[in-house]
Amino acid sequence: MVVRIKSIFEEFEQDVHKLAFYADIVQESYKRYLSEIDEHIEKHSKLDFHSSKRPVYFDILNKHEKIISDLQVTKTLEQTSDDIFFHFNKQMQWFLVEAYEMYEKFIEKLYALLGYLDHDFWNASDYGEIQLNDIASMDENWFFEKIKNKKDKPHSIINVFEKRFSLLKYFDKSSPHANYLFLMQFISEFRHAIVHKRGFVDRTALKNQLFRQNGINGKELVQQYDEFIDFYFTEYEDKSLINLTTIKYPMLYVKDVPVLPIDYNRRLILTQNILSYAYLLTQLSIKHLEKKQLGNIND
Numbered sequence: 001m002v003v004r005i006k007s008i009f010e011e012f013e014q015d016v017h018k019l020a021f022y023a024d025i026v027q028e029s030y031k032r033y034l035s036e037i038d039e040h041i042e043k044h045s046k047l048d049f050h051s052s053k054r055p056v057y058f059d060i061l062n063k064h065e066k067i068i069s070d071l072q073v074t075k076t077l078e079q080t081s082d083d084i085f086f087h088f089n090k091q092m093q094w095f096l097v098e099a100y101e102m103y104e105k106f107i108e109k110l111y112a113l114l115g116y117l118d119h120d121f122w123n124a125s126d127y128g129e130i131q132l133n134d135i136a137s138m139d140e141n142w143f144f145e146k147i148k149n150k151k152d153k154p155h156s157i158i159n160v161f162e163k164r165f166s167l168l169k170y171f172d173k174s175s176p177h178a179n180y181l182f183l184m185q186f187i188s189e190f191r192h193a194i195v196h197k198r199g200f201v202d203r204t205a206l207k208n209q210l211f212r213q214n215g216i217n218g219k220e221l222v223q224q225y226d227e228f229i230d231f232y233f234t235e236y237e238d239k240s241l242i243n244l245t246t247i248k249y250p251m252l253y254v255k256d257v258p259v260l261p262i263d264y265n266r267r268l269i270l271t272q273n274i275l276s277y278a279y280l281l282t283q284l285s286i287k288h289l290e291k292k293q294l295g296n297i298n299d
Contacts, residue, residue: 001117001289008113009282012106016099016275023095023267027246030088037081085245089234092244092267093194099271100191106278107154108147111161114285116143118292123160126150158184165284173214174221176228180280182214183273186229190242190270200240203233232266244270 055069075083115122119135126146127135150156161167172178189210193201207229210216216225234243244267 001293002286004113004117005110005282005285005289008106008109009278012102012278013275015102016271019095019099019102020268020271023092026091026095027088030084030091034081034084034088037077037084041077041081089241089243089245090199093190093199093242096187096244096267096270097191097194099274100187103274103278104154107157107281109144110281110285111157112144112147113140114289115147116140117289121160121164121288155188161281161284164288165281167280167284170280173216176225179214180273180277182210182216182225183270184277185210185213187270187274190232193242199242201242203229203240231264232270 055071057067057069059065059067111122115126116138128146128149130138147153147157158167168181171180171182173182176182189201189206193199207226210229211222211225216222232242232244233239234241246263246265249262249264
């Protein structure tokens with residue numbers, strides 16, 4: 001039983017690791033290109049950038065004749081740099097979306113397997129119209145198919161994990177970095193904004209919603225969570241763009257002067273939070289099954 005649970009997490013871990021590898025390749029590519037443009041700006045600040053490729057399309061009404069457009073994009077180097085950085089950030093946003101959707105699949109697999117291994121784990125409604133005596137005769141695939149129809153995933157599944165494992169006792173509400181209930185809701189809202197709102201979100205509304213859901217109050221605590229959320233935004237377009245690029249922050253101050261700057265990869269930090277939460281659920285699932293198996297032996 002333990003091996004099966006571990007294999008689900010290891011598959012998820014491997015997928016996330018591959019995704020991080022691809023994201024690093026994209027990041028290095030953009031970094032080199034932006035560096036070249038910055039160098040040109042220093043040397044030729046008034047030089048304009050011209051696109052070297054022209055749009056190509058076809059005239060369907062004229063025997064599919066090929067058309068090479070005379071259209072040309074002309075921008076300053078500063079505008080080009082800003083646009084490239086914007087689209088680089090979009091790439092990082094979608095890497096986070098993919099990581100979160102991998103997590104959703106992981107949750108489904110873990111929950112399905114737990115239902116197969118422990119028939120008391122699921123909510124009774126998850127089994128649908130079936131006699132309780134018939135559940136034991138169902139194979140593993142039946143449980144995986146059943147979960148496909150569960151509504152409001154992954155939140156409805158997490159609610160079951162919360163009831164079975166008392167998840168809140170493992171989270172530290174005094175720090176947004178250790179409050180995984182908040183963190184996973186935060187990442188879920190980011191995923192929704194990236195997919196449905198082009199990566200823009202009303203920061204104030206987001207804070208109000210998350211603070212209300214998690215009971216975040218008190219001046220000092222609110223300030224901590226405020227600063228945490230602000231870290232993942234940019235000044236672009238009314239400060240509402242989710243920014244998942246790497247940022248330099250001072251690690252140490254000497255006489256109020258920042259020294260030893262360190263890179264913070266915002267996309268990677270959130271991806272690590274997803275992986276950490278998934279690992280917690282894996283560990284608790286293993287402990288649950290081991291305890292149940294020991295109870296059956298004693299009986």
